[in-house]
Amino acid sequence: MTELTRHALNYLTGFGNQHASEAVPGALPIGRNSPQRAPHGLYAELLSGSAFTAPRAENQRTWLYRRRPSVVCGGYGPLAHAHWKSGAAQGEAAPPDPLRWGPTPLQGEGDFVDGLRTYVVNGEAGQQGMSAHAYVATRSMGRRALVNADGEMLLVPQQGRLLVTTELGRLEVAPGSIALLPRGLAFKVDPLDVPARGYVCENFGAAFRLPELGPIGSNGLANPRDFEFPVAWHEVEEGAYEIVKRHGGQLWRATQPHSPFNVVAWHGNLAPCRYDTSRFMTINTVSFDHPDPSIFTVLTSPSDSPGWANVDFVIFPPRWMVAEDTFRPPWYHRNVMSEFMGLVLGQYDAKPEGFKPGGASLHNSYVPHGPDTDAFDKASSAELTPHKLDATLAFMFETRWPMKPTAWAMNEAPLEKTYADCWQGLTENFQPG
Template sequence: MCACCVVILQYMSGFGNEFVSEDPRCPGALPEGQNNPQICPYGLYAEQLSGSAFTCPRPTNKRSWLYRILPSVCHKPFECIHENQLTHDWDEVEPDPNQLRWKPFEIPKASQRKLDFVSGLHTLCGAGEPRSRNGIAVHIFLCNTSMINRCFYSSDGDFLIVPQQGKLLITTEFGKLLVEPSEICVIQQGMRFSVEVFGEARGYILEVYGVHFELPDLGPIGANGLANPRDFLVPVAWYEDRQVPGGYTVISKYQGKLFAAHQDFSPFNVVAWHGNYTPYKYNLDNFMVINSVAFDHADPSIFTVLTAKSTRPGVALADFVIFPPRWGVANHTFRPPYYHRNCMSEFMGLIKGHYEAKEEGFQPGGGSLHSMMTPHGPDSECFEKASKAKLEPERVADGTMAFMFESSFSLAVTKWGLKTSNCLDKSYYKCWEPLKSHFNPRNK
């Protein structure tokens, strides 16, 4: 990366905290004593970005003040564009309650078709509706080229970005974030960003409508554990004062569709900012694992990194859960995930390695969906192996990072996911066919 691409980050320290940042090239760019003075330092414009209703209680009130060279209102009218597979039409194909698994989603070669982050977005499944501000969507991104003179933002919800292959250099209005596999990045609703890649890149996105991601409550766990607030990072202010004679394109995802507006300057012209509504990143290797040390297999909720809460206590619109390297020590216990039917929907992805319950068919860059009340669990090979294993302390998932988007919504799969992508593994159900009865009423 060139010198102008140096990424500077600051510790988030805690959700809801106020951050203050200014580009060191313009010391004193932040106004003193008030948010919106008559004349801002350096002749900047003050602009507020609100991520919550003005009247939200203080702990949930989210906003940031941006001090920029030109306000974001300076653009031509938005017009609808059609260039990818984004959708929130959950009725385009018939529902499918079966266990679904996808092979690694294929990244087109740049010589065949150039795809940047936006043109490479594909909706895989989801539920709810962005206009009513209640729902989620799971997207896959497949890209082989960087975004040039264009940026993107979602008017519908927050993007939780999980890279699986390739580094992403994400330029935001707040500064730059370099995000690699085994890291995640959250770009909250309305925040403009552009993605630079260094070769082919692939990953997963969880979009939530109407709420924001937050750290889960710890309850009896106590003050420490899971994802620690101090390990989240936010960018430091960085600006470019750049005119774009050929035009800069701002793309908005609005009510599930894409719209483009043109302007003649870079939108990344924020010289200073302060507030608690920011993009942020987190390294999954910093997760403090909580696990069973006596017997039985604990519920996967103990691995929750971030949650997007619903209005029902204890029930999330979506949880982001990981299955990191850890020790398995439970005694008298079938240690892999148990056979299960769930009132939640479970989408799983694999960043690297081999997931312990399905070491062969579940591959990095692919995914699986186990819908509401659809049974699932370890394949036959895993069951036989774990049933006969000597129970002693063992390392689990070394070199592996799997994750789950778990949702209280019943997710519908898109036409792209079931038909167009050509990655659906139609033989997935066969991994359970070798399971046989061990029942013997004469032998307890």
């Protein structure tokens, strides 16, 4: 545990809960949301993550009590960014081939915003769909903050710890954990270890939530109590901030004379959080067949068609593989859903050699995929005893819409031109009669 964690960071727990926190005693009004005069001369401000008339169970909002309101900001001008893309219109036409990339190079000088590179896009920014990005950060954001008005951002660190400062407090996020940052919230991401590398899912649809458990019952997968939320914290250092805003699929910048991280107290259920994936309760087969990957869903963003997610966040963590006389790795399949995968740690059981930590793959809608030749041969002849998959963590952003790779992904990123060759050794073994 770092000095930062011991002395500055504390956490509230419970996904979807109403939380309340104050950095100064008495800063949080009791019994009134927006009193005539907020305590300590603060301003009351409401952050809404849903329409005012959304059903109570789905309504997301948080009251902020801050030293200056967020309206105190200069006018916005365009900010150029060559590699951060949003929406299907900013993607490239690509053949329906399986695609795989090697680890994103740890090079360049830039902060989290500068270091974002978009792999794939679909949908429309601010409306529906998602984008998947890589990031490499070699310096802090300093007095620079990001507000994404188009979508919430799910951070998946792969190398290096991050300090995520938000309007509601701070989160330290290490590889193996994730951070979920609500749409419209100001934040900045500073690497505690340099360089830092990881992945981002930018979700334009319904906010991420825990999936329903159905026949699983009341326990399993990601438990609400394991999600951690920051306590109130406000920056005391004076000085101007650059505000970078993602709006309408474009980047804009403005300067304001004070820190956006000036919230002294807050209460509500719309807040950033972190989750340690080692706390995920895996449920796996003990009879036969490999279960559908949906059994590993951590968070889901539903669409208007039940069961067809706008985007699911799925993990493949350490787990026991126990089954009777059956093939253990994922089966060969073609899926109506599109799958973008990344590897945080170790090996992925269907691609034990070619898929590297820091890399990524794309298997679009109805693109066939599955274990490579080596994985198939090994699994077909393995002794069928209980086997522990350990020291591994892969993840998947799965979406109902096809993904379009960007020009960076196809021309500049470490795209493996011969990825499809990993299946060429699967010869015909049919034996009539």
